[in-house]
Amino acid sequence: SSGCKLWKKILEEREKGSVVGNVVRDLDLDLGSLSARRLRVVSGASRRFFEVNWETGEMFVNDRLDREELCGTLPSCTITLELVVERPLELFSAEVVIQDINDNNPSFPTREMKLEISEAMVPGTRFPLEIAHDPDVGSNSLQTYELSRNEYFALRVQTREDSTKYAELVLERSLDREREPGVQLVLTALDGGTPARSASLPIRIVVLDANDNAPTFNQSLYRARVLEDAPPGTRVVQVRATDLDEGPNGEIIYSFSSHNRAGVRELFSLDLVTGVLTVKGRLDFEDAKLHEIYIQAKDKGANPEGAHCKVLVEVVDVNDNAPEITVTSVYSPVPEDAPLGTVIALLSVTDLDAGENGLVTCEVPPGLPFSLISSLKNYFTLKTSAVLDRETVPEYNLSITARDAGTPSLSALTTVRVQVSDINDNPPQSSQSSYNVFVPENNRPGDLLCSLAASDPDSGLNALISYSLLEPRNRDVSASSFISLNPQTGAVHATRSFDYEQTQTLQFEVQARDRGNPPLSSTVTVRLFVLDLNDNAPAVLRPRARPGSLCPQALPPSVGAGHLVTKVTAVDLDSGYNAWVSYQLLEAPDPSLFAVSRYAGEVRTAVPIPADLPPQKLVIVVKDSGSPPLSTSVTLLVSLEEDTHPVVPDLRESSAPREGESRLTLYLAVSLVAICFVSFGSFVALISKCLRGAACGMTCFPAGTCACLTRSRRREGLPPSSGILRIQLGSDDPIKFVDVGGHSHGCTPLASAPTRSDSFMMVKSPSAPMAGEPVRPSCPPSDLLYGLEVRPLQAQPMLEGYSDAGMWLGHVPENILVSL
Numbered sequence: 064s065s066g067c068k069l070w071k072k073i074l075e076e077r078e079k080g081s082v083v084g085n086v087v088r089d090l091d092l093d094l095g096s097l098s099a100r101r102l103r104v105v106s107g108a109s110r111r112f113f114e115v116n117w118e119t120g121e122m123f124v125n126d127r128l129d130r131e132e133l134c135g136t137l138p139s140c141t142i143t144l145e146l147v148v149e150r151p152l153e154l155f156s157a158e159v160v161i162q163d164i165n166d167n168n169p170s171f172p173t174r175e176m177k178l179e180i181s182e183a184m185v186p187g188t189r190f191p192l193e194i195a196h197d198p199d200v201g202s203n204s205l206q207t208y209e210l211s212r213n214e215y216f217a218l219r220v221q222t223r224e225d226s227t228k229y230a231e232l233v234l235e236r237s238l239d240r241e242r243e244p245g246v247q248l249v250l251t252a253l254d255g256g257t258p259a260r261s262a263s264l265p266i267r268i269v270v271l272d273a274n275d276n277a278p279t280f281n282q283s284l285y286r287a288r289v290l291e292d293a294p295p296g297t298r299v300v301q302v303r304a305t306d307l308d309e310g311p312n313g314e315i316i317y318s319f320s321s322h323n324r325a326g327v328r329e330l331f332s333l334d335l336v337t338g339v340l341t342v343k344g345r346l347d348f349e350d351a352k353l354h355e356i357y358i359q360a361k362d363k364g365a366n367p368e369g370a371h372c373k374v375l376v377e378v379v380d381v382n383d384n385a386p387e388i389t390v391t392s393v394y395s396p397v398p399e400d401a402p403l404g405t406v407i408a409l410l411s412v413t414d415l416d417a418g419e420n421g422l423v424t425c426e427v428p429p430g431l432p433f434s435l436i437s438s439l440k441n442y443f444t445l446k447t448s449a450v451l452d453r454e455t456v457p458e459y460n461l462s463i464t465a466r467d468a469g470t471p472s473l474s475a476l477t478t479v480r481v482q483v484s485d486i487n488d489n490p491p492q493s494s495q496s497s498y499n500v501f502v503p504e505n506n507r508p509g510d511l512l513c514s515l516a517a518s519d520p521d522s523g524l525n526a527l528i529s530y531s532l533l534e535p536r537n538r539d540v541s542a543s544s545f546i547s548l549n550p551q552t553g554a555v556h557a558t559r560s561f562d563y564e565q566t567q568t569l570q571f572e573v574q575a576r577d578r579g580n581p582p583l584s585s586t587v588t589v590r591l592f593v594l595d596l597n598d599n600a601p602a603v604l605r606p607r608a609r610p611g612s613l614c615p616q617a618l619p620p621s622v623g624a625g626h627l628v629t630k631v632t633a634v635d636l637d638s639g640y641n642a643w644v645s646y647q648l649l650e651a652p653d654p655s656l657f658a659v660s661r662y663a664g665e666v667r668t669a670v671p672i673p674a675d676l677p678p679q680k681l682v683i684v685v686k687d688s689g690s691p692p693l694s695t696s697v698t699l700l701v702s703l704e705e706d707t708h709p710v711v712p713d714l715r716e717s718s719a720p721r722e723g724e725s726r727l728t729l730y731l732a733v734s735l736v737a738i739c740f741v742s743f744g745s746f747v748a749l750i751s752k753c754l755r756g757a758a759c760g761m762t763c764f765p766a767g768t769c770a771c772l773t774r775s776r777r778r779e780g781l782p783p784s785s786g787i788l789r790i791q792l793g794s795d796d797p798i799k800f801v802d803v804g805g806h807s808h809g810c811t812p813l814a815s816a817p818t819r820s821d822s823f824m825m826v827k828s829p830s831a832p833m834a835g836e837p838v839r840p841s842c843p844p845s846d847l848l849y850g851l852e853v854r855p856l857q858a859q860p861m862l863e864g865y866s867d868a869g870m871w872l873g874h875v876p877e878n879i880l881v882s883l
Contacts, residue, residue: 072160075130087120131198165203165256183273190232195252202255211249240270277368304360312364320357348380382420382469396482420469487525487579491517504563515553517575525579542571597689599636631664641689650682678702
């Protein structure tokens, strides 16, 4: 921004430290903040003539002020200054007028002047005298001339067009060489100072014999114009004089008069014979716009007489000076969040040419977030015009061009380097929004699970990233008990060995946070999936027996083929193929008497059993489908026994129950029939929806999940269903495989006990035993079967599942696969 303009004046040659004025009071600035705001004086000159005292606010003289050295003969001498303060950046203009004092004496270019005057010269003839020079101006400059007393000559003081004065000697009385061959005069030049200063010039006049006709010019004043870039030899003007005499007295020689300014003979050349004035040196419009030249013409007579004329040569400006750019102040680096209009630099531009040749414009290349605004005359302010982004462009080398309006136009180029400083405006970003990590169980503690990579386009502390583990408050299991996170590298290591049977999945969030102020962060979700290994052998749940002991099983006498001796039920804590178990008769005295269902584990008679069959020791091996497979065995002791227990009558045989038992049986029968109908209706509806949903039998529910039901489909690698309800969950659910036998007389354990309330429970079927089979004791409470836990990722609509025998399977999530 720019402020007001100050105007001060001071006499030249003031001693160093002299006070010019109090800029703090004049500009209404805060004296206490001068040091912090770095108030300084800026000028285009190489010398620093003025400085500001930060403690008092006074501007004082810092270097010698010589008005004649600074401004020459200009009538007014002004030094233009700029006062710059920062934070915020402000610019004030000041002008200091250097007032002249009478410190210079007038001086003549020669120590003595000689004039040759013919005695025939008539009174009234004028003779120009040497001009005196005084570098002072105004009243201290040359004011007048004085001539010593004599009887022949008088002095006339004339004023030139540039206000300088010169003297002419006027003949008032005819000379007589015979009487007085010479005259001695003294010319005194006086300035107007107090006290006045002066200089004297002795004049020696030699009286010559008469040459009665003097040359005369056809005009007393000549005017001419010449371009300042005119090369040497360029013709300016030709003066002409005539002499009525004949012979040598009529031949004219042209020459420069003695009272021309110093330097005229270096700039111009005059032909002595033709009177043609040509350019000799290099003209400069900026130094002198007008040259006043005095020319005299003399004949070649014995007593030559002279005539004088004046030539005014106007120098025409050409565009020969390129602009000059001075960068006075630069604000760099600039924060990338700097508001629009922030001042970046102050520039001053000067062009020594005049008129349109001196009109200067400044510009920056288009497409950059900067603009130049003219604040004061020949001053420009570089400001931001768009939002800066260090991550896109961290530094600008601005090429600033200053161009004048001349023809052809001249220009100057300077480069301003502007650095953009970083602010924390970018949070760390990961290459992935989430990571899926698969780790086999039984891993070694300290194994590297994954490395989280985040990057931050900022710089410095704003780009330094640290990683931390986010722990939800409502989660039962803490992720930090399983993994460790390196806060510098983002490497995730296991702190202990994973067990698939205890933990199938683990989800946690990692926060990447930079060190900016304020810090920014982002989070990434890590889903860790534990891969199952075949590290658990099948465990026999039924029949229950101590390790190494026999499990007795009794057969009624005279049973036929296909009689169910018992059902061996085993479970494998692994999952998938590792949990699929098969049953095989390993040892038997007579393998032809008994058969074992490979997948159901049912031990049945293969042939009718004779009444005198001795006890049979059967070894049943249970093997999973893992690689390598693991197995376990159970030993059954099957023997015939007398029918000492009352046989439970077949449900199809009617007997006469007691009145209370009949009523209870009726209630149970009605309840069982109702449950069967409801179960059958539910499965029919579910199957119809699956058939309508898709060819694969997929049924979609409002929550976006699906269940699929199919009838008696064999899948590659799966055991035949044989009327057994199987529930196979999708790959995203931790529940493995559910097998509910429809012909078991006892409970069918399917998996380990639940760990949370959202696990579902399988219960024993209330169906009656087959006809002719004895009633078996109920299962112990430990034989109740619980499904494996379901991870509660989100609330899911539930289905009620029932077997075709009326068994209620529990609330099953919709996204499981049910196959019959």
